[in-house]
Amino acid sequence: MAVPLSLESLHGFWSSCCSSWHALPDSSSASLTWTASVLLLSLAGLLWGLSRKSRPQRKLTGVRSGVVCPPEQLKDDLQNPKGVANAYAFERELAVPFDVRDVRVSKLLVHPIKSCRGSSLQEARYTPEGLENDRKWCIIEADTHTIITAREVSKMVLITPRIEVDATSPYGGRLVVSFPDDSDCETFAIPLWPTQEMLADWPIIEDCTMFRTYLVDGYVVSSTVDDDPDSSSRTPSEILSDYFGRAVHLVMKGPRARECPPTHAFPDLKETAKFQDGYPFLVASEESLEEVRRVVSAFAQDESPEARIGGIDRDRWKDGGVEIERFRPNIVFKGSGVPFAEDMWRQIRIHPADAREATSDVSRTFTLVSKCTRCLLPNVDTTSGTRDAAVPYKVLLKFRRNKDPARMSKPCFGCNAVVGGEGIVRVGDRVEVLEWATGIGV
Incomplete structure (x- = not known):
């Protein structure tokens, strides 16, 4: 952007004004001098702002401009024992492709319940929506429907979901959810793939909120599957609410597509x-x-x-x-x-x-x-x-x-x-x- 004014031109403008004002009566000269001073300061501020905008801004790219680092040099850098100084080895552009x-x-x-403990697998099915059963469930606040993560509640990572596949089960198997021993929360199991009859009885929440931006739908998991007759009769939401110390729900992803940004x-x-x-x-x-x-x-x-x-x-x-x-x-x-x-x-x-x-x-x-x-x-x-x-x-x-x-x-x-x-x-x-x-x- 071109700046039509300069500090030199403003100085010339001020000098010419002063010469003219000397010929005026004292009262008029003082008034005009005050007015011109305010005007001059305003113009100087405008000029300063425009000159800053006109400067080329340095574009942050994380790369040292014009420096291309071949992989072999990068590997040599990594063998340098100067630890902290070498932490910046990657602030250079790599020549691509490389071997x-x-x-x-x-x-x-796979992390079945968002922000809870994950499982290491030898193989996994996948679809365009991710690995099978990965982040298929989440935990939400019961009142606001906000999705809770370990960013806010770090002990979530101690909840352990375990996938048990069973081809003979009408649900394809179970997701068994357990807690730390000192939590006094009992283990429970839910269906991996609930039947349509089950889902018809599960409330659906349309506005599970992620990052205060994304609205995702989900079924409140309202049934357990457990062969143990002495198992707890409490719902997953009730057990999890005890663990969190406030009312929460376990939710399974609903049918509405959730678009990626x-x-x-x-x-x-x-x-x-x-x-x-x-x-x-x-x-x-x-x-x-x-x-x-x-x-x-x-x-x-x-x-x-x-x-x-x-x-x-x-x-x-x-x-x-x-x-x-x-x-x-x-x-x-x-x-x-x-x-x-x-x-x-x-x-x-x-x-x-x-x-x-x-x-x-x-x-x-x-x-x-x-x-x-x-x-x-x-x-x-x-x-x-x-x-x-x-x-x-x-x-x-x-x-x-x-x-x-x-x-x-x-x-x-x-x-x-x-x-x-x-x-x-x-x-x-x-x-x-x-x-x-x-x-x-x-």
């Missing part, structure tokens, strides 16, 4: 999900986790002012022991050889481990639609239910923000994904990169 070696699925995690890379995204935060799948790699561990350990051991992180327990985190379960991914990869390689993948295909030839099946094709921006939930210890004051969130802020163009202030770990169809994914399946994103990733 990702033999990438395999190393872990599959668009992303920076896919503004016209048309996908649906269940009770996941945003998207059907979250993927991450073991190499990325190892880098987070290394940086956490570096910050815990470096006592220099530059490495100061408020609230970090140096003894607790000197070994960097962050578990992948804290990040709650669905599909974990191993074998890329480069941390955060998944940031650079736009589209991948997961081939069966025993397949002799690569398949072109779109139902096995996953599109990575955005990086996953993180909140404080990964700070919750999945074994104790306590929230750490610093790890991993404050450490991620040091080297993993400015990565997502839509939310530059948030740190990133893992990527959100959608899939082209239905199928089965197994631990050991091979990952092929079909399309790469730019050097700053998806």
Whole structure:
């Protein structure tokens, strides 16, 4: 934007006015001088604002402009023992594509009830709405219908849902929900796939609210299935209300499609999900986790002012022991050889481990639609239910923000994904990169 005024032109304007006013009577001259002074100050303020707007704004990209880092140099950087200084190794653009070696699925995690403990599986069915039974249920406030997460109630991670598949059951099996021993809450079981007769008796809530933005429908789970005649007659909502200390409901996702939000890379995204935060799948790699561990350990051991992180327990985190379960991914990869390689993948295909030839099946094709921006939930210890004051969130802020163009202030770990169809994914399946994103990733 061009600025027509300058401080020099304003000074000339002021001087000419002063010369003219000297010829006026004293009273008129004083009045005009006061008026012109106010006008001059207003124009000077306007000029200052316009000049600031006219300056080119530095665009934050999380990448050092013009610097392209090949993977081999990146690997050399990672071997550098200078821990904290090396935490910023990824503030450079990667040259893509690069060799990702033999990438395999190393872990599959399903979280049946949102924010409760997950289960590790050897294989899982999937649909475009995610892994089977993943975030199919959630817990809501009985009065406001707000979906509760471990961000607010950290001890939710100690509730353990366990999937028991039974082909002979009219419900396809049970979801068995248990609690810590000291909670005095009894275990209960609910149907994996309720019959239509059951659902007809379950109240449906149309406005389960997520992040005060998304409205999702859900059935209030009102029946249990238990072969033990001495089991509790209380409903799941009553048992959970005791655990939470207030009235809550266990809810199963209803029939109405819940649309996923668009992303920076896919503004016209048309996908649906269940009770996941945003998207059907979250993927991450073991190499990325190892880098987070290394940086956490570096910050815990470096006592220099530059490495100061408020609230970090140096003894607790000197070994960097962050578990992948804290990040709650669905599909974990191993074998890329480069941390955060998944940031650079736009589209991948997961081939069966025993397949002799690569398949072109779109139902096995996953599109990575955005990086996953993180909140404080990964700070919750999945074994104790306590929230750490610093790890991993404050450490991620040091080297993993400015990565997502839509939310530059948030740190990133893992990527959100959608899939082209239905199928089965197994631990050991091979990952092929079909399309790469730019050097700053998806």
